[in-house]
Amino acid sequence: MQELVNILLAYINKSFKRSSKVLDFHYPHQLKEGLEGFSLELPDQPDNLEQLLVDCRDTLKYGVKTGHPRFFNQLSTGLDIIGLAGEWLTSTANTNMFTYEISPVFILMEEVVLRKMHSIIGWPEEDGDGIFCPGGTMSNLYSVLLARFHRFPVVKTHGMSAIPRLALFTSVHSHYSIKKSAAVLGIGSENVIVVRCDERGKMISSELNSSIETAKSKGLVPFYVNATAGTTVYGAFDPLNEIADICEHHGLWMHVDAAWGGGLLLSNKHRVKLQGIKRAHSVTWNPHKMMGVPLQCSTILVKRKGLLQECNQLCAEYLFQPDKHYDVSYDTGDKSIQCGRHVDVFKLWLMWKAKGSEGFEAQINHCLENAEYLYYKLKRRADFQLVFKGKPEHSNVCFWYLPKRLQSTLPSPERDRELHMVAPKIKTKMMEEGFTMIGYQPLEDKVNFFRCVFSNPATQREDVDFLIDEIVRLGCEL
Amino acid sequence: MQELVNILLAYINKSFKRSSKVLDFHYPHQLKEGLEGFSLELPDQPDNLEQLLVDCRDTLKYGVKTGHPRFFNQLSTGLDIIGLAGEWLTSTANTNMFTYEISPVFILMEEVVLRKMHSIIGWPEEDGDGIFCPGGTMSNLYSVLLARFHRFPVVKTHGMSAIPRLALFTSVHSHYSIKKSAAVLGIGSENVIVVRCDERGKMISSELNSSIETAKSKGLVPFYVNATAGTTVYGAFDPLNEIADICEHHGLWMHVDAAWGGGLLLSNKHRVKLQGIKRAHSVTWNPHKMMGVPLQCSTILVKRKGLLQECNQLCAEYLFQPDKHYDVSYDTGDKSIQCGRHVDVFKLWLMWKAKGSEGFEAQINHCLENAEYLYYKLKRRADFQLVFKGKPEHSNVCFWYLPKRLQSTLPSPERDRELHMVAPKIKTKMMEEGFTMIGYQPLEDKVNFFRCVFSNPATQREDVDFLIDEIVRLGCEL
Numbered sequence: 001m002q003e004l005v006n007i008l009l010a011y012i013n014k015s016f017k018r019s020s021k022v023l024d025f026h027y028p029h030q031l032k033e034g035l036e037g038f039s040l041e042l043p044d045q046p047d048n049l050e051q052l053l054v055d056c057r058d059t060l061k062y063g064v065k066t067g068h069p070r071f072f073n074q075l076s077t078g079l080d081i082i083g084l085a086g087e088w089l090t091s092t093a094n095t096n097m098f099t100y101e102i103s104p105v106f107i108l109m110e111e112v113v114l115r116k117m118h119s120i121i122g123w124p125e126e127d128g129d130g131i132f133c134p135g136g137t138m139s140n141l142y143s144v145l146l147a148r149f150h151r152f153p154v155v156k157t158h159g160m161s162a163i164p165r166l167a168l169f170t171s172v173h174s175h176y177s178i179k180k181s182a183a184v185l186g187i188g189s190e191n192v193i194v195v196r197c198d199e200r201g202k203m204i205s206s207e208l209n210s211s212i213e214t215a216k217s218k219g220l221v222p223f224y225v226n227a228t229a230g231t232t233v234y235g236a237f238d239p240l241n242e243i244a245d246i247c248e249h250h251g252l253w254m255h256v257d258a259a260w261g262g263g264l265l266l267s268n269k270h271r272v273k274l275q276g277i278k279r280a281h282s283v284t285w286n287p288h289k290m291m292g293v294p295l296q297c298s299t300i301l302v303k304r305k306g307l308l309q310e311c312n313q314l315c316a317e318y319l320f321q322p323d324k325h326y327d328v329s330y331d332t333g334d335k336s337i338q339c340g341r342h343v344d345v346f347k348l349w350l351m352w353k354a355k356g357s358e359g360f361e362a363q364i365n366h367c368l369e370n371a372e373y374l375y376y377k378l379k380r381r382a383d384f385q386l387v388f389k390g391k392p393e394h395s396n397v398c399f400w401y402l403p404k405r406l407q408s409t410l411p412s413p414e415r416d417r418e419l420h421m422v423a424p425k426i427k428t429k430m431m432e433e434g435f436t437m438i439g440y441q442p443l444e445d446k447v448n449f450f451r452c453v454f455s456n457p458a459t460q461r462e463d464v465d466f467l468i469d470e471i472v473r474l475g476c477e478l
Numbered sequence: 479m480q481e482l483v484n485i486l487l488a489y490i491n492k493s494f495k496r497s498s499k500v501l502d503f504h505y506p507h508q509l510k511e512g513l514e515g516f517s518l519e520l521p522d523q524p525d526n527l528e529q530l531l532v533d534c535r536d537t538l539k540y541g542v543k544t545g546h547p548r549f550f551n552q553l554s555t556g557l558d559i560i561g562l563a564g565e566w567l568t569s570t571a572n573t574n575m576f577t578y579e580i581s582p583v584f585i586l587m588e589e590v591v592l593r594k595m596h597s598i599i600g601w602p603e604e605d606g607d608g609i610f611c612p613g614g615t616m617s618n619l620y621s622v623l624l625a626r627f628h629r630f631p632v633v634k635t636h637g638m639s640a641i642p643r644l645a646l647f648t649s650v651h652s653h654y655s656i657k658k659s660a661a662v663l664g665i666g667s668e669n670v671i672v673v674r675c676d677e678r679g680k681m682i683s684s685e686l687n688s689s690i691e692t693a694k695s696k697g698l699v700p701f702y703v704n705a706t707a708g709t710t711v712y713g714a715f716d717p718l719n720e721i722a723d724i725c726e727h728h729g730l731w732m733h734v735d736a737a738w739g740g741g742l743l744l745s746n747k748h749r750v751k752l753q754g755i756k757r758a759h760s761v762t763w764n765p766h767k768m769m770g771v772p773l774q775c776s777t778i779l780v781k782r783k784g785l786l787q788e789c790n791q792l793c794a795e796y797l798f799q800p801d802k803h804y805d806v807s808y809d810t811g812d813k814s815i816q817c818g819r820h821v822d823v824f825k826l827w828l829m830w831k832a833k834g835s836e837g838f839e840a841q842i843n844h845c846l847e848n849a850e851y852l853y854y855k856l857k858r859r860a861d862f863q864l865v866f867k868g869k870p871e872h873s874n875v876c877f878w879y880l881p882k883r884l885q886s887t888l889p890s891p892e893r894d895r896e897l898h899m900v901a902p903k904i905k906t907k908m909m910e911e912g913f914t915m916i917g918y919q920p921l922e923d924k925v926n927f928f929r930c931v932f933s934n935p936a937t938q939r940e941d942v943d944f945l946i947d948e949i950v951r952l953g954c955e956l
Contacts (some may be wrong), residue, residue, distance in 0.1 A: 001490075004563045005483050008570045012479075016489045028578065028808055031586050040590045042827070045834040052560070052832055056567055059824065062583045074580060079572055082530065089534055092486045094557055094772050095544050100506065101909065102552060105540050108509050112518045136619075137817035145662060159666025160638035176794035177817060184623060184815050186664025188637025189792070210621035233796050283929035294572050296820045314667070316654035318711050318919040322928070325906035330506055337662050339615035339655060340554075342820065344772045346537065349520070354530055356523040367870075421801075428803040431579065442794040448801070450686050 003053055011060045015067040015079055016458060018466075021434040022071050023064040038062070056136055068465060069458040070436040075232070075260055075289045078456035082354040083294045096340040097132070099320070100330035103343065107330050110345045117285060120265050122278030127431055129308050130301040131335055132344040136259035137177035139284035139300040140226070142337070144168065144181040146222040146282060146302060147253035149311040156311065167220035169211055171195050171203035171238060172444065173231040175257060185417045186461030191220065200388055201236030203227065209246050224253045229274050230261020230290075231452055231457045233443050234387075235394030237261060240276030248279075256280040259298065261394055261478070263290025266360045270368060274311060284326055287348050290367070290395075290455055297344045308335045363457040370454040371395040382407055383472065387449050395454040400447075401426065401471050403478040420447035422478055430475045436470050481531055489538045493545040493557055494936060496944075499912040500549050501542040509540060510921075524788045547936040548914040548944060551709070553738055553767045555953070556934035559747040560832040561772045564825030575610070575819040577798070578808035585808050588823045591830070595763060595779055598743050600756030607786050608779040609813055610822040614737035615655035617762035617778040618704070620815070622646065622659040624760060624780060625702040625731035634789065645698035647689055649673050649716060650922065651682035651709040653735060669698065678866055679714030681705065687724050702731045707752050708739025708768075711921050711929055712865075713872030715739060718754030726757075734758040737776065739872060741768025744838045748846060751871055765826050766847070768873075768933050769838055775822045786813045841935040848932040849873040852942045860885055861950065865927050873932040879904065879949050881956040898925035900956055907952045914948050 009117050014020045032040065038058040047055075065071060067079025097110065110132060118128035133139045148155055150164040160166075166187050170178040172194045179189040193215055196207045212222050225247050227238040240256060247254040256277050262285030264270040265277070277283060281303050288297040302308055313334040320331050333339055355363070374397045378384040387398035400419055409415045423440035430436060440450045452467065492498045510518065516536040543549060545557025573581050575588065588610060596606035611617045626633055629639040638644075644665050648656040650672045657667040672694055674685045690700050703725050705716040718734060725732040733756050740763030742748040743755070755761060759781050766775040780786055791812040798809050811817055833841070852875045854860040865876035878897060882944075887893045901918035908914060918928045931947065 001487060001563060002483075003558060004566065005480075008566060009479060011570060026582065027804055028582070028586060031582060040586055040827075042590065042594050042830045043834045044836055046837055047831045047834075049832075052828065055828065056563070056832060059567065059583050060571060063571050064573060064580050064582070066571075066580065074574070074576075076572075076574065079570075081479060081916070084569060084572070085479060085534070088482065088486060088566050088747045089537065090488060091562060091565035091569065091772055092557075093538060093544070094554075094562070095542060095774055096552070096554065098552075100542065101915075102542050104504065104506070104509060104542070105537050108506060108518055112520065116520050129515075134616075134820060135816045135818050137815065138612075141815070148664075155666065156662065157666050157668045159643070159660070159669055160664035161643050162666065165637070165639045175817075176792045176797065179792055180790070180815060183634045183639070183790075183792075184663065186626075186633065186638035188633065188635050188640065190635045191637055228808065271675045294569055295574055295818070312658070312661075314657055314661075318921055321902070321919055321926075323902045325902070326505055337615065337619070337658060338613045339653075340613050340774070342612060349518075350530065350533065352520045353525045353533060354527075356521045356525075359524055362577050371843075396910055424799070424801045424803070431803070436581075441799055443796055448799075 004056060004314055007053065007057055007184055008227055012079065013292055015065045016069070018069060021439050022068045023431065023434045024062060025431045025434055026062060035062070040200050044098060063436070067456070069460065069463045071439040071456065072452050072467065073439045074191055074464070075453055075455060076295055078292045078458060080292050080294065080351060083292070083347040083351045087294050088348035090343045090346045093343070095343065095350055097343055098333040098340045100326055101238045101324070106343045106345055107332060109349045113345055113349055114301065117299065121283060121301065127303050127305060128301065129305045131308060131332065132341065133298050133300055134342065136175070136275070136284050136286045136298050137180060139259065139298050140175065140177040140257055141181040141184060142300040143255040143282040143284065144178070144224060146307055146311055147255065148185065150253060150307060151223045165191065165219070167191050167193055167215040167222045168224040169193050169208060169222065170226040171197050171228060173197045173201040173234060173236060174226055175232055175259070178226050197236070201234035202232050203238040203243065203452065205239055205242035205246060208243060212246070212250055222252055224255065226255045229256050229258035229277065230394045232260065233396065233441060234398060235392055235396030237273045240274065240279070244276050244279035253281045254279065255282045257284045259284045259286040260289050262286065263360070264394070266357055267415065268361065269365060288366060292304060292363060292455060292457060293348045293351060297348050309459045312337055366391045366457055367395045367454040370391055370395050370459055370461070370464055373461055374452060377464070377468060387446060397452045398449055400449045401475050403475055416447045422475060423448040423450055425473045426471060427478055430470065436467055438467065480897045481595060482534060485531065485535055487555060490557065493543045494547070496547060500546045500915050501909065501912045503909045503912055504540060508797070537881070545934070547934060547938065547941045549934065550930050550945065551915040551917045553931055553933060554773055556936060558770050558772065558829060561770070561825040561829045564828035567823045568821045573597070573821065575821055576811040576817070578804055579802070581821065584821045584823055585810060588810070591823055591827055592777065592779065595777065599761060599779065601781055605781050605783060606779065607783045608777055609786060609810065610819065611778055612820065613774055613778050614653070614762055614764045614776050615658060617737065617776050618653065618655040618735055619659040619662060621733040621760040621762065622656070622663055622702060624785055624789055625733065626663065628731060628785060629701045643669065643697070644718055645669050645671055645693040645700045646702040646704070647671050647673055647686060647700065648704040649675050649706060651675045651679040651712060651714060652704055652706045653710055653737070656704050658791060670802035671877040675714070678868065679709050681716040681721065683717055683720035683724060686721060690724070690728055700730055702733065704733045704735055707734050707736035707755065709870045710738065711874065711919060713738070713870055713874030715751045715871055718752060718757070722757035727928050732758045732829060733760045735762045737762045737764040738767050740764065741838070741842050742872070744835055745842045745920060746839065747843060765796050768842060770841060770933060771826045771829060774827050790815055843937055845873045846933040848937055848939070848942055849875050851939055852930060855942070855946060865924060875930045878927045879953050881953055883922045894925045900953060901926040901928055903956055904953045908948065914926045914945055916945065
């Protein structure tokens with residue numbers, strides 16, 4: 001075990017070193033064929049310990065250093081050492097968020113952390129409930145599930161055939177998990193009505209209102225609106241107060257998907273972007289994104305106490321015995337749709353102890369400063385073009401790189417077709433060389449563009465400069 | 479970090495020591511008030527590193543040693559050192575099962591491990607798909623979701639209102655997650671038809687058949703049957719071949735919930751209990767239970783390739799770019815209802831390398847021998863009564879302890895009422911003293927009884943003897 005720890009500590013050190021590569025890329029068939037004695041196949045007979053250590057080293061070698069200061073590919077980046085320590089302890093404790101009797105400390109920590117998050121949102125003290133979930137998509141699924149049950153409790157026992165045809169609303173820039181939830185829950189993805197956004201990616205609230213009216217006139221029953229605080233690609237914040245007004249007017253459940261933007265609530269400078277969030281009925285907030293907590297750490301926060309329990313409990317006595325000697329309301333297993341849950345709270349709790357709320361604030365402000373730095377640099381250059389005007393609200397910066405021959409061409413479908421292929425080509429070279437990593441995607445009528453996101457506090461301005469230089473180096477000949 | 483490692487290694491050593499306690503129980507209010515400087519509250523300012531190490535030590539101190547050889551409380555017990563090493567590596571790698579580009583090695587490992595599990599089930603090589611999920615309940619939910627989509631693909635886009643009223647079938651001893659899934663998916667928990675079991679807890683297949691006929695006659699559309707291989711309480715195996723015949727006859731999806739019993743497939747001696755499993759359309763199998771893999775490690779295995787993808791994909795181009803430079807069928811994120819998933823495969827892969835299939839077989843056989851040993855010991859005693867006749871099929875042993883005054887009383891409602899209170903009383907004392915831990919529950923007409931389960935390879939006969947003595951010591955005066 002100590003030898004493995006040495007391997008891991010060496011890996012951690014390497015992750016933070018700018019001179020080391022972010023990844024050592026191999027194609028699937030290369031890894032499958034086995035590289036220098038690294039075989040994925042499973043044996044009948046045991047391998048020896050030495051081979052296992054080699055396997056561990058190789059697994060890390062051929063992976064991606066998501067903690068590297070030049071890894072910009074995902075919303076979750078970085079490698080917080082205290083958070084990691086918390087995760088090592090969690091796996092050593094090897095228990096389940098199921099009942100108080102097998103997780104007394106973690107169950108209480110969950111309560112404390114959730115209460116803290118409620119108070120940051122601004123919910124009254126007596127309100128508030130929630131649960132840690134395996135990812136933001138599951139958190140959003142919970143929100144739709146709760147909203148449906150809240151409006152039509154009979155659905156739990158009698159299903160969708162006992163209630164009218166429902167409609168829910170989300171913006172075109174929102175996360176696809178809302179549609180996925182509707183598909184899973186038996187509502188149907190087509191009953192998710194997609195509301196248009198402005199050019200910054202914010203939901204247009206008047207469009208929301210008219211979509212609701214239209215749905216009603218078609219005989220659908222609107223029940224739920226998802227507002228996004230920090231969209232995946234643009235990092236846009238929907239106008240929460242306007243949306244809350246509309247939800248109140250129509251009597252709809254308001255959910256805020258703040259998976260990505262929730263962290264900004266910890267910043268006195270930036271929390272204004274989420275003004276109105278306290279009017280939501282439920283909030284998704286992933287500490288594993290902007291707060292830099294190791295994967296996974298995601299929450300669904302619910303304003304109305306008791307609803308999670310009512311919606312999900314089945315009171316299986318063989319699992320949750322009511323005649324225990326302690327207060328069984330701490331047996332949270334029946335609140336969840338999962339039964340046993342992984343312990344995701346401890347690393348966050350430990351990080352909070354280590355940083356304090358102020359430490360989170362400082363690291364979040366730092367990430368947004370990096371985004372602003374990148375934005376101003378790109379704005380001044382002729383070989384880059386920003387996807388939308390104006391300073392980024394979150395740490396997302398979206399841009400095209402323009403190889404020389406495209407810099408002077410006027411916009412045309414032909415130019416778009418060519419520009420569309422630039423980002424994938426650069427990304428391919430970038431991954432093969434392995435010094436940095438950034439994502440790209442098309443969106444609506446926009447052809448492939450890069451999206452840079454900052455959530456790693458280890459990233460500095462020199463890394464931003466490096467990224468720009470690297471894109472130019474790889475792309476200038478295209 | 480090294481200091482934390484020392485704390486963790488000391489904890490691991492203690493977990494395996496018989497002389498150390500399994501738990502140091504405190505009531506919720508005691509832990510919340512703070513014990514000797516252990517405070518759960520979250521600060522604005524950072525705590526110092528020394529305090530954090532104390533917090534880590536205390537978190538472990540007030541928790542439950544689920545790896546202790548005398549912890550019999552859950553289906554998941556034990557602390558496999560290689561598995562734990564795998565989990566430490568996983569958290570250090572800190573990535574997501576989302577796309578090949580950020581998890582190349584883990585994505586391929588998932589494919590290799592799932593293929594191995596398919597071949598153990600007995601599915602043809604060209605078939606087979608699957609995914610690791612956050613727990614067996616989610617695996618079972620996937621099975622219902624897939625079965626519904628397979629029968630009525632339109633449900634994904636148009637919801638339950640576009641299809642007839644469905645019915646699904648499971649036994650009265652099956653896990654409550656089938657009902658939970660029906661509630662979540664909008665089918666409704668009342669449309670889960672519960673089929674009677676024999677006195678050993680096995681589904682009565684003729685009852686299944688008549689339940690299907692009855693549902694049809696009421697205008698419901700049967701589409702899914704869950705058969706359990708290893709029930710939670712009795713450890714019973716439903717007659718899979720008989721159920722498969724009925725499913726074939728009626729054209730229904732057959733799922734096998736082998737969350738608990740799946741491990742027995744690795745034992746040449748015991749796999750006969752799952753005969754017929756290869757006829758299933760989907761299987762839930764949790765390596766974190768009988769195979770002793772650290773939490774969480776659970777799979778849903780699906781016979782028909784491609785169905786998971788068809789059912790769950792939404793092809794969000796901003797997340798899954800089709801124009802990448804590698805084979806994007808390795809981007810598994812769109813197969814899942816989760817989007818990003820925790821990496822659960824590596825610890826299992828590493829354990830498989832370390833033990834080989836034969837190592838798993840030996841440890842599973844050992845657990846079942848412990849169960850048999852306990853069974854024969856209890857059978858001979860007057861102060862214990864087995865809940866059902868016959869040798870256990872799995873490692874579950876269910877029994878009442880009879881305090882002296884109940885040993886000579888004839889069965890009566892009055893005696894039942896008293897017997898019902900014995901197990902909770904013993905459990906209370908047991909937890910307060912902390913030397914061992916075992917669960918109890920009522921089931922159908924049976925009043926509270928103990929259920930002992932063996933899944934920890936570190937448990938030996940002396941621990942079984944200890945458990946019996948401890949129950950007698952704590953209960954004889956009741």
